[in-house]
Amino acid sequence: MANGIIKVDSLVKEYDSLRAVDGISFEVYEGEVFAFLGPNGAGKTTTVEILECIRPLTGGSAKVCGYDVSKESDVKEIKKRIGVLPQDFNALEKLSVKENISLIGDMYDKHLSASEVIKLLDLEDKANAKFDSLSGGLKQRVGVAAALVSDPQLVFLDEPTTGLDPKARRDVWAVIANLKKLGKTVFLTTHYMEEAQVLADRIAIIDRGKIVALGSSQELISTYGGLKLLVIRKGPKDLADTLQAKFGQVTVNKDGDIHVKVDDVDELWRIMDILTTMRLGSDVELQTPTIEDVFLKITGTRITDEGDLT
Amino acid sequence: MRAITVFKAVTKNWLRSRAGLFFSIMFPILLLVVFGAIFSGVGGSSRYGLFVQNQDVTAEGSPTELSSAFVTALNSTGTFSLTEVPVGENATDYARQQLGPLGGSMRILIISEGFQDDLINGTMKVRVGICFDTLNMSYQYFEPYMNDTQKSMLEDGLTQMQQLNSSLPDAYASLTIMLDSADQSAGVVQSIVASVANAFNYELIGAGNVITFTQTSVSNTQFRTIDFYIPGITAAFIMTNGIIGLTSTNTEFKRRGIIKRLSLTPLTKMDWVVGCILSQTLLNIILSFIMIGVGWIVFNVRVIPDALTILLIFLGSVMFSGIGMIFSGVIKDIEAANAIGNAVAFPMMFLSGTYFPLEIMPSYLQSVSKVLPLTYFSEGLKATMITKFADGIVFNMAVVAVLAVVFILIGVKVTRWREK
Numbered sequence: 140m141a142n143g144i145i146k147v148d149s150l151v152k153e154y155d156s157l158r159a160v161d162g163i164s165f166e167v168y169e170g171e172v173f174a175f176l177g178p179n180g181a182g183k184t185t186t187v188e189i190l191e192c193i194r195p196l197t198g199g200s201a202k203v204c205g206y207d208v209s210k211e212s213d214v215k216e217i218k219k220r221i222g223v224l225p226q227d228f229n230a231l232e233k234l235s236v237k238e239n240i241s242l243i244g245d246m247y248d249k250h251l252s253a254s255e256v257i258k259l260l261d262l263e264d265k266a267n268a269k270f271d272s273l274s275g276g277l278k279q280r281v282g283v284a285a286a287l288v289s290d291p292q293l294v295f296l297d298e299p300t301t302g303l304d305p306k307a308r309r310d311v312w313a314v315i316a317n318l319k320k321l322g323k324t325v326f327l328t329t330h331y332m333e334e335a336q337v338l339a340d341r342i343a344i345i346d347r348g349k350i351v352a353l354g355s356s357q358e359l360i361s362t363y364g365g366l367k368l369l370v371i372r373k374g375p376k377d378l379a380d381t382l383q384a385k386f387g388q389v390t391v392n393k394d395g396d397i398h399v400k401v402d403d404v405d406e407l408w409r410i411m412d413i414l415t416t417m418r419l420g421s422d423v424e425l426q427t428p429t430i431e432d433v434f435l436k437i438t439g440t441r442i443t444d445e446g447d448l449t
Numbered sequence: 450m451r452a453i454t455v456f457k458a459v460t461k462n463w464l465r466s467r468a469g470l471f472f473s474i475m476f477p478i479l480l481l482v483v484f485g486a487i488f489s490g491v492g493g494s495s496r497y498g499l500f501v502q503n504q505d506v507t508a509e510g511s512p513t514e515l516s517s518a519f520v521t522a523l524n525s526t527g528t529f530s531l532t533e534v535p536v537g538e539n540a541t542d543y544a545r546q547q548l549g550p551l552g553g554s555m556r557i558l559i560i561s562e563g564f565q566d567d568l569i570n571g572t573m574k575v576r577v578g579i580c581f582d583t584l585n586m587s588y589q590y591f592e593p594y595m596n597d598t599q600k601s602m603l604e605d606g607l608t609q610m611q612q613l614n615s616s617l618p619d620a621y622a623s624l625t626i627m628l629d630s631a632d633q634s635a636g637v638v639q640s641i642v643a644s645v646a647n648a649f650n651y652e653l654i655g656a657g658n659v660i661t662f663t664q665t666s667v668s669n670t671q672f673r674t675i676d677f678y679i680p681g682i683t684a685a686f687i688m689t690n691g692i693i694g695l696t697s698t699n700t701e702f703k704r705r706g707i708i709k710r711l712s713l714t715p716l717t718k719m720d721w722v723v724g725c726i727l728s729q730t731l732l733n734i735i736l737s738f739i740m741i742g743v744g745w746i747v748f749n750v751r752v753i754p755d756a757l758t759i760l761l762i763f764l765g766s767v768m769f770s771g772i773g774m775i776f777s778g779v780i781k782d783i784e785a786a787n788a789i790g791n792a793v794a795f796p797m798m799f800l801s802g803t804y805f806p807l808e809i810m811p812s813y814l815q816s817v818s819k820v821l822p823l824t825y826f827s828e829g830l831k832a833t834m835i836t837k838f839a840d841g842i843v844f845n846m847a848v849v850a851v852l853a854v855v856f857i858l859i860g861v862k863v864t865r866w867r868e869k
């Protein structure tokens with residue numbers, strides 16, 4: 140069993156009357172990419188900021204790199220060992236990429252040179268560009284570079300790709316995949332299902348302050364996602380009703396596609412029977428479920444691209 | 450030294466920001482030039498405009514000797530810029546026409562016809578009166594010792610003098626001054642004209658040398674208003690740079706998450722606050738030197754900054770940056786930061802004797818000024834730069850130093866290095 144670099148036990152955070160984090164427990168193992176997946180307001184940032192020692196907890200306990208986040212003398216040790224990309228990262232706008240990264244680096248006794256991390260993140264062309272002249276994707280990459288300049292064991296990335304276009308998002312994904320190769324432990328938060336599925340070794344699904352599922356994407360899918368997903372493109376409305384009455388687990392998306400969750404092979408053949416009898420003209424497709432289906436199964440909702448629940 | 454790293458980064462960021470440069474350096478200098486011009490009279494603008502109509506002319510139409518001497522006397526005070534209104538014109542209409550559509554203050558002095566005659570008669574009457582009194586007193590005093598011939602000669606003389614005096618008309622030279630009640634300088638103009646007239650009177654009746662005034666300054670070098678203005682306005686802008694400038698920069702840093710990003714590193718809150726304050730202080734020292742430089746070149750001021758001046762500028766910067774750190778610690782957004790900064794800075798600027806002396810303010814405002822930190826900073830700078838009064842330097846510098854320490858400590862206390 141790998142070592143736990145983060146150990147969280149019954150963690151609670153209350154803002155006045157709101158319980159933003161509601162008694163969660165989990166461990167993050169050394170060397171893995173761990174994703175916190177949840178919609179806006181689920182409590183992701185609150186949790187990571189408690190682990191980063193910039194937010195006090197209300198109850199429970201949390202240890203990072205073996206140090207207690209609520210002990211004043213341990214905070215220094217934790218801060219030395221972690222690198223952070225905060226949500227909505229920003230830097231001094233009139234300083235260059237290199238100057239900003241050096242500024243963060245100089246806060247640590249031991250750190251990599253700014254040029255090294257700039258090279259690592261493929262930012263050489265932009266090393267002397269002013270931070271405020273960069274695109275959103277490049278700014279995020281500078282943020283990741285700043286998180287790495289102290290050569291930390293553990294890296295927190297809070298929504299590293301929110302607001303980026305698909306190309307920039309994939310670039311950041313490549314960077315994160317590379318971190319794992321470098322042997323870093325990565326704690327990632329996101330509301331993008333695909334991001335968690337592609338990058339994370341293990342995913343914790345968090346909803347209204349509670350962890351509702353935790354495991355590798357394979358485990359989650361086989362536990363919650365069902366066997367397969369049958370998609371009937373632009374199927375007739377009465378078909379959806381019939382299937383819903385017989386099998387349940389039917390949804391219709393905004394394009395009019397019918398999604399039927401299939402839990403075992405037997406069920407699949409019975410559904411196919413109905414379709415054959417109907418001599419259905421629509422395209423039929425069999426899909427492997429995704430984390431999105433897992434999320435839907437557990438919470439009964441989906442997360443939009445903006446991170447809100449449908 | 451992480452504070453030094455912060456200092457360098459924040460300073461560099463500031464130096465490259467045009468808005469920052471404008472508001473912290475260019476704007477103060479612009480104001481210095483504008484206000485300095487008003488106070489120093491560069492370009493002649495500090496003279497009071499005055500229209501003079503001399504109606505006392507000879508038969509040939511030229512002004513009489515004494516009336517023109519009076520105009521020359523007014524001119525030689527150096528306070529007026531005189532415009533002559535030709536005899537025969539309606540002075541008010543003429544002045545209005547000359548001032549043009551933009552107006553300006555209408556001040557008219559009319560020297561009435563017969564000014565010279567009246568002045569001569571009046572003066573003679575006074576002088577004869579004095580002679581009569583003098584002779585009369587000697588007569589009373591020495592009467593018992595005089596023989597009859599002496600007595601009757603004196604009595605004849607006294608009678609003749611009395612006759613002469615009553616033959617002189619009871620007229621007095623007449624000056625009319627017309628001022629606009631909305632004119633803020635009316636009082637000053639009136640009293641200067643009156644004192645010129647008095648000097649004229651005394652001169653004519655020969656009493657001018659009874660009391661003589663020698664004007665000397667309380668300090669050994671003669672300073673002008675503009676000289677005092679330089680330390681005053683420098684202090685005021687160091688105050689606004691701290692209370693408005695630093696507050697809004699740091700509130701913006703907070704909003705953009707810069708402070709949060711740094712708090713995620715081993716940097717301590719104290720190092721952050723010290724770095725920001727050092728940066729602000731460097732900026733203020735640059736500003737002060739430019740201000741003094743502009744003062745030297747443009748206004749020929751005689752301000753001499755020394756090591757104590759630099760020390761005091763340092764302490765003053767720290768003090769006001771401390772207030773800036775306190776404000777940015779407790780204020781949420783930049784709009785509120787600007788509003789509160791302005792609401793505190795501007796009244797303080799006016800109530801601390803920067804633009805006009807404390808002495809002319811009502812006494813309750815004077816007591817308010819005694820609790821404002823800018824008062825001590827600005828008085829201290831005046832002392833180190835100009836008067837060099839040791840007491841003023843020591844006292845004000847001590848107050849500023851104590852407040853600087855207090856504000857920094859509160860600033861560190863309220864700066865949030867952790868979320869709620």
Ligand SMILES: Nc1ncnc2c1ncn2[C@@H]1O[C@H](COP(=O)(O)OP(=O)(O)OP(=O)(O)O)[C@@H](O)[C@H]1O
Nearest residue numbers: 154157159178179180181182183184185186446869
């Ligand atoms: N300082 C605060 N005071 C009061 N409530 C807060 C505070 N910060 C967060 N919250 C609330 O706590 C809940 C969790 O917020 P948190 O920022 O942790 O969510 P998140 O999962 O990071 O969401 P997002 O995708 O929006 O970043 C939300 O309902 C939020 O409104």
Ligand SMILES: [Mg+2]
Nearest residue numbers: 183184185226
């Ligand atoms: Mg968040």
